[in-house]
Amino acid sequence: MALIVQxxxxxxxxxVEAVRRVARRVVDxxxxxxxxxxxxxxxxxxxxxxxxxxxxxxxxxxxxELDILLSAGERxxxxxxxxxxxxxxxxxxxxxxxxxxxxxxSHYGRAQIIGMVPERIARAVREGQVAIVAGFQGVSEEEDxxxxxxxxxxxxxxxxxxxxxxxxxxxxxxxxxxxxADPRIVPLAHRLRTISQEETLELAAHGAKILHLRAVxxxxxxxxxxxxxxxxxxxxxxxxxxxxxxxxxxxxVPEAALVDPQEEPMEEPIISGIxxxxxxxxxxxxxVPNTPGTAARVxxxxxxxxxxxxxxxxxxxxxxxxxANISFTLPGxxxxxxxxxxxxxxxxxxxxxxxxxxxxGKLSLVGAGMRTNPGVSAKLFGxxxxxxxxxxxxxxxxxxxxxxxxxxxxxxAVQAVHTAFGLDATxxxxxxxxxxxx
Numbered sequence: 146m147a148l149i150v151q152x153x154x155x156x157x158x159x160x161v162e163a164v165r166r167v168a169r170r171v172v173d174x175x176x177x178x179x180x181x182x183x184x185x186x187x188x189x190x191x192x193x194x195x196x197x198x199x200x201x202x203x204x205x206x207x208x209x210e211l212d213i214l215l216s217a218g219e220r221x222x223x224x225x226x227x228x229x230x231x232x233x234x235x236x237x238x239x240x241x242x243x244x245x246x247x248x249x250x251s252h253y254g255r256a257q258i259i260g261m262v263p264e265r266i267a268r269a270v271r272e273g274q275v276a277i278v279a280g281f282q283g284v285s286e287e288e289d290x291x292x293x294x295x296x297x298x299x300x301x302x303x304x305x306x307x308x309x310x311x312x313x314x315x316x317x318x319x320x321x322x323x324x325x326a327d328p329r330i331v332p333l334a335h336r337l338r339t340i341s342q343e344e345t346l347e348l349a350a351h352g353a354k355i356l357h358l359r360a361v362x363x364x365x366x367x368x369x370x371x372x373x374x375x376x377x378x379x380x381x382x383x384x385x386x387x388x389x390x391x392x393x394x395x396x397x398v399p400e401a402a403l404v405d406p407q408e409e410p411m412e413e414p415i416i417s418g419i420x421x422x423x424x425x426x427x428x429x430x431x432x433v434p435n436t437p438g439t440a441a442r443v444x445x446x447x448x449x450x451x452x453x454x455x456x457x458x459x460x461x462x463x464x465x466x467x468x469a470n471i472s473f474t475l476p477g478x479x480x481x482x483x484x485x486x487x488x489x490x491x492x493x494x495x496x497x498x499x500x501x502x503x504x505x506g507k508l509s510l511v512g513a514g515m516r517t518n519p520g521v522s523a524k525l526f527g528x529x530x531x532x533x534x535x536x537x538x539x540x541x542x543x544x545x546x547x548x549x550x551x552x553x554x555x556x557x558a559v560q561a562v563h564t565a566f567g568l569d570a571t572x573x574x575x576x577x578x579x580x581x582x583x
Contacts, residue, residue: 161225421508423506427505510562
């Protein structure tokens with residue numbers, strides 16, 4: 146018997162029939178002899194609909210009230226799913242994030258989990274019930290409802306799996322696992338059978354939307370194996386773990402899916418996947434004094450307004466060695482406050498002007514094999530050059546290369562690089578069963 150935490154995204158519970166389908170899957174898992182805890186997202190586009198309604202009511206809704214409003218979507222899903230599971234003859238109860246013991250700080254809309262006390266969930270499991278938990282939400286020390294940010298149901302599920310010492314956390318979505326690229330852009334993307342948590346962190350951090358970044362961080366920190374699969378098919382999906390023996394020991398991987406280690410290739414594939422990100426903007430601070438401490442002051446000002454920086458490039462124009470240009474990317478939602486803060490400190494910092502570009506896209510090539518394989522950069526830049534795509538910024542880590550291009554070129558860039566690295570599947574195209582997978 147294994148303890149399994151299952152998370153179902155919005156497209157998996159989009160309507161009544163989808164809820165019934167999920168209930169049958171939950172009951173099948175329990176009938177197979179496993180204990181089950183379920184985490185659900187809001188149905189379909191419920192969260193977006195609630196945001197639209199709030200915008201019609203108030204230009205700047207109070208953050209506390211907005212979190213209470215947005216938490217309602219998951220509560221609807223959990224109650225309906227509990228009813229559906231009970232209707233199939235299996236006892237189930239639903240729990241809000243607060244009832245499940247998910248304790249957070251008070252940063253409304255982006256709360257961080259600071260503690261887990263899942264006593265009621267553990268008791269329900271011991272009593273033979275299926276516990277169904279509203280994802281995306283928790284409760285602050287002031288007993289206020291908080292939300293974890295978009296995609297936060299993934300984090301809820303992994304945090305519960307860690308606190309309950311679950312054998313695996315299954316993330317159900319609308320595609321058959323993790324793919325070498327977004328199958329909505331690259332129909333010939335191939336499914337990854339296994340991938341390390343390190344590589345998954347890089348993919349999630351740089352635009353791959355199949356998993357929430359904080360969920361992967363939780364899984365890595367607490368050694369929770371993740372199993373990403375579709376709620377619309379019975380395909381095996383993708384295992385994410387830095388300890389691949391865990392799923393086998395839990396008896397959760399079908400024998401046919403296991404490969405004899407002696408038959409594995411000596412080297413892992415060079416490239417695991419390609420992520421892309423349309424959500425970032427670029428700011429260039431032109432004519433910054435080229436003196437020690439000036440760049441530090443630029444980013445102190447940006448940090449003071451809570452803007453998150455991703456890529457940074459500094460260069461010295463040939464005509465004036467006493468001045469430098471600093472370009473950086475950041476989430477589009479942070480751009481306005483960063484621009485306003487920099488403009489307010491222009492005289493202090495001494496830069497000449499700001500330039501803002503919202504029309505950028507980021508492509509990231511990820512693979513642990515890049516550490517020991519020369520020529521990856523040359524092949525990447527060669528593929529982009531052959532496709533006529535110009536590069537604006539470049540950033541690297543041990544297992545990742547990221548480039549910024551024009552937004553209108555991003556899809557074409559992903560397709561060109563995917564083909565250049567031999568990642569295209571030869572047998573069948575990836576299937577997208579539902580919406581966004583969120």
